[in-house]
Amino acid sequence: MSQEVAIVGIGYTSFRPLTPEVSYKELVYEAAVKAYEDAGLDPRSDVDSIVSVAEDFTEGTSIFDEYVPDQLGGMLKPNVTIPGDGIHGLATAYMQIASGIVDVVAVEAHSKASNVLTLPRITAYAMDPVLNRPLRANPVFIAGMEMNRYLYTSGATREHCALVVAKNKRNALLNPAAAFGAALEPDQALDSEMVAYPLSVVDISPHADGAIVVVLASAEVAQSLTDVPIWIRGIGWCNDSPSLENRAWGRAIYAEEAGRMAYRTAGIRNAMDEIDLAEIDDAYSYKELQHLEALGFCEYGRGGFLTADGVTEIEGALPVNASGGSIGGGHLLDASGLRAVVEVALQLRGEAGAHQIPGVETGLAFGWRGVPSTSGAAVILSS
Amino acid sequence: MTVKIDKFPGVYLHESDFEQGRVLYNTWDPQAQYAWDAGIAIGRYLSELKQGHLVGVRCNQCRRTVVPPRAFCEWCFRPMDDWVNLPDTGTVNTFSLCYVTWDMQYLTEPQIPAVIDIDGTRPSVGIMHLLGDVDPKKVHIGMRVQAVWKPEEERTGSILDIRHFKPV
Numbered sequence: 001m002s003q004e005v006a007i008v009g010i011g012y013t014s015f016r017p018l019t020p021e022v023s024y025k026e027l028v029y030e031a032a033v034k035a036y037e038d039a040g041l042d043p044r045s046d047v048d049s050i051v052s053v054a055e056d057f058t059e060g061t062s063i064f065d066e067y068v069p070d071q072l073g074g075m076l077k078p079n080v081t082i083p084g085d086g087i088h089g090l091a092t093a094y095m096q097i098a099s100g101i102v103d104v105v106a107v108e109a110h111s112k113a114s115n116v117l118t119l120p121r122i123t124a125y126a127m128d129p130v131l132n133r134p135l136r137a138n139p140v141f142i143a144g145m146e147m148n149r150y151l152y153t154s155g156a157t158r159e160h161c162a163l164v165v166a167k168n169k170r171n172a173l174l175n176p177a178a179a180f181g182a183a184l185e186p187d188q189a190l191d192s193e194m195v196a197y198p199l200s201v202v203d204i205s206p207h208a209d210g211a212i213v214v215v216l217a218s219a220e221v222a223q224s225l226t227d228v229p230i231w232i233r234g235i236g237w238c239n240d241s242p243s244l245e246n247r248a249w250g251r252a253i254y255a256e257e258a259g260r261m262a263y264r265t266a267g268i269r270n271a272m273d274e275i276d277l278a279e280i281d282d283a284y285s286y287k288e289l290q291h292l293e294a295l296g297f298c299e300y301g302r303g304g305f306l307t308a309d310g311v312t313e314i315e316g317a318l319p320v321n322a323s324g325g326s327i328g329g330g331h332l333l334d335a336s337g338l339r340a341v342v343e344v345a346l347q348l349r350g351e352a353g354a355h356q357i358p359g360v361e362t363g364l365a366f367g368w369r370g371v372p373s374t375s376g377a378a379v380i381l382s383s
Numbered sequence: 384m385t386v387k388i389d390k391f392p393g394v395y396l397h398e399s400d401f402e403q404g405r406v407l408y409n410t411w412d413p414q415a416q417y418a419w420d421a422g423i424a425i426g427r428y429l430s431e432l433k434q435g436h437l438v439g440v441r442c443n444q445c446r447r448t449v450v451p452p453r454a455f456c457e458w459c460f461r462p463m464d465d466w467v468n469l470p471d472t473g474t475v476n477t478f479s480l481c482y483v484t485w486d487m488q489y490l491t492e493p494q495i496p497a498v499i500d501i502d503g504t505r506p507s508v509g510i511m512h513l514l515g516d517v518d519p520k521k522v523h524i525g526m527r528v529q530a531v532w533k534p535e536e537e538r539t540g541s542i543l544d545i546r547h548f549k550p551v
């Protein structure tokens with residue numbers, strides 16, 4: 001791409017089911033302090049601009065951008081809050097730097113899902129108020145319907161999905177920040193309680209609280225700050241039509257297009273050959289398989305077989321969600337995509353700890369905004 | 384311009400058209416409920432209010448003393464240094480006489496929201512509250528006021544533990 005932009009600072013809290021001891025501002029402040037320390041920057045003098053992602057409905061506060069600056073050191077600076085995935089925020093920050101208007105941008109995303117007492121009702125608010133909402137069904141049914149059609153058309157099985165659950169929960173045991181690590185056998189996953197057939201309770205990533213801040217800088221600034229800048233090589237995002245009536249239930253076309261844009265901007269021709277690891281949305285177990293295929297790592301319908309062959313294990317040819325993803329780490333609402341970015345960046349720096357994959361140079365992070373959306377964003381990072 | 388028009392073009396709709404189903408529409412009642420974690424700074428603020436105390440925090444770098452308290456100084460981007468007991472007196476920084484309730488009912492006696500700069504803050508900063516026990520015509524910027532606390536057994540750890548501020 002035209003102007004080089006790199007990740008120079010990473011900060012995040014641990015991800016936990018409940019965080020009663022801190023307000024969301026204090027949670028974000030922790031991540032921000034860590035990110036600025038990591039970057040070696042003073043936010044009050046060195047950061048030019050702030051990009052955050054947040055959804056008013058999940059915050060419980062209208063015009064939420066008003067509440068963003070303090071905890072990021074962003075007072076009296078350019079601030080913008082996007083109701084999108086963390087990777088949409090990253091793309092916006094990337095563009096601010098690539099366009100030359102600023103040199104250093106902090107990107108923030110957080111989840112205080114535990115504070116939303118009626119989260120399924122808030123999610124239901126994303127459905128069409130005239131055509132869909134009057135049915136008064138918990139929006140998890142959308143994932144059930146999507147999984148059902150996906151299994152029907154792709155040839156993947158519930159057993160394949162159970163392998164994803166077991167893998168990601170086991171990977172999370174190696175990640176101290178992850179909330180829901182477990183030594184779960186695929187058989188146990190298969191036997192778990194049904195929520196929205198064919199989706200069972202362990203196929204659904206449980207929500208967690210947490211905050212993430214990533215600092216981006218222009219090439220010149222990045223090279224002056226760190227020996228290990230993580231370059232944004234390509235980025236892409238896409239929305240399909242929202243219609244529940246007319247969408248392609250078996251395929252994640254938004255992910256295909258977001259990936260295509262990211263690969264085009266990064267100059268990547270063969271994802272499997274050129275990408276060493278992937279952190280991709282696994283809000284539901286089948287989503288990892290669907291997204292794996294949509295992002296071009298294998299043919300449609302092959303994701304489950306790839307998983308069964310161990311290709312996506314930490315020791316495999318393409319580790320997927322070595323961090324534990326959302327199933328093992330906890331779903332962070334719109335911060336989930338930025339967590340994926342953090343994990344890829346840590347891996348490329350060689351700082352992923354017990355789940356470090358040796359010798360990785362290029363990784364992909366992909367975020368999806370959850371049901372009922374067809375909104376995805378992808379980024380390619382290289383050391 | 385509109386005064387020259389007797390009748391606008393188009394079809395006029397009346398409330399009865401909606402009531403009698405001649406115009407179709409959908410309604411939806413939101414179910415949005417939250418329980419925000421107060422956290423370190425506001426948590427202590429609320430528990431001190433329950434005790435009948437007003438507390439702020441001080442930053443030793445910019446030397447500000449502010450209320451409501453916060454865990455970190457947004458100017459210096461560092462943790463606040465000390466908790467500070469503040470008096471429950473202050474000065475009206477600004478106010479309004481508000482003749483509509485927040486659910487849009489008309490009021491003959493206005494609500495009087497005000498920012499009260501609390502004594503002992505530096506530079507003087509205020510908390511948002513209501514004025515009471517006062518003739519609206521006599522309220523003025525610079526008026527000295529004091530908190531009227533709820534009785535201890537009625538306090539819950541809320542800014543409503545102060546009923547309002549009244550002139551002193």
Ligand SMILES: [Zn+2]
Pocket residue numbers: 442443444445446447456457458459460
């Ligand atoms: Zn200060």
